Amino acid sequence: MxxxxxxxxxxxxxxxxxxxxxxxxxxxxxxxxxxxxxxxxxxxxxxxxxxxxxxxxxxxxxxxxxxxxxxxxxxxxxxxxxxxxxxxxxNTISEKLIARHPHIYGDIKVADEKEVKRNWENLKLKEGKKSVLEGVPNSLPALVKASRIQDKVAGVGFDWEKPEQVFEKVQEELQELQHEIGESNQQNIESEFGDVLFSMINYARFLNVNPENALERTNKKFIKRFQYLENKAKQMNKSLKDMTLAEMDVFWNEAKKQ
Incomplete structure (x- = not known):
């Protein structure tokens, strides 16, 4: 309507x-x-x-x-x-939109969405911003912040050319993490684990996947399956702590079919 x-x-x-x-x-x-x-x-x-x-x-x-x-x-x-x-x-947001869309309200020509985003970031720098990353709020959750950081720097051309290159970076970071796990240096393990997550979030962008949405969908899926397992245990008058992993796995596989 x-x-x-x-x-x-x-x-x-x-x-x-x-x-x-x-x-x-x-x-x-x-x-x-x-x-x-x-x-x-x-x-x-x-x-x-x-x-x-x-x-x-x-x-x-x-x-x-x-x-x-x-x-x-x-x-x-x-x-x-x-x-x-x-x-x-x-009026403030209207004026900003007009200024940031010269391809609509001016005589600038753009070829595609990527060029629009690149122009957007360049226009913000012309407006007085010292860094393209100034617009990323400090209080954003780390996963969302990583995604926004990567999106913004890509908007000014700081980016990989092909998804395959990003996946190679993911594998490289995983190897570095594995090495630090072997060295048992907790501080370095955390650092490399962060690098793995950052590279995976970057890879998600190349796959046109929103990492926050993807993770939240998995959270919801896990919650639904685990609660199915809890209900089955309750119907059997059992506590999950008293069930073996094999017993729980039966209901977990049932939940996956729901």
């Missing part, structure tokens, strides 16, 4: 009005600051990510609403201090 632009704007105006009312009348909403909302925003973003992975579009709609509420909330707080409001937020 497609909503007209007029109705979309009315819906957004309704949300802004409700936010104004809550900020004035609700004891909880009155007390909130950007700092108190921050951890809640992060939580809502992860919930949206879960819904996307589950391909639950009804839940995606609801979680998008929660995220949008937070954006409106921050803008409301910004308007109260006189720093910015929701119009400033919208």
């Amino acid at each position: 497609k909503t007209s632009r007029e109705n979309q704007l009315k819906a957004f105006d309704r949300l802004l009005t409700i936010m104004d009312e809550l900020r004035e009348q609700c004891p909880w909403d009155k007390k909130q600051t950007m700092e108190t909302l921050r951890h809640l925003t992060i939580e809502e973003t992860y919930e949206l990510g879960d819904a996307i992975l589950e391909n639950d579009l009804d839940e995606v709609k609801k979680e998008l609403g929660d995220v949008l509420l937070h954006i409106v909330f921050y803008a409301k707080i910004g308007s109260e201090t006189g720093d910015f409001d929701i119009a400033d937020v919208c």
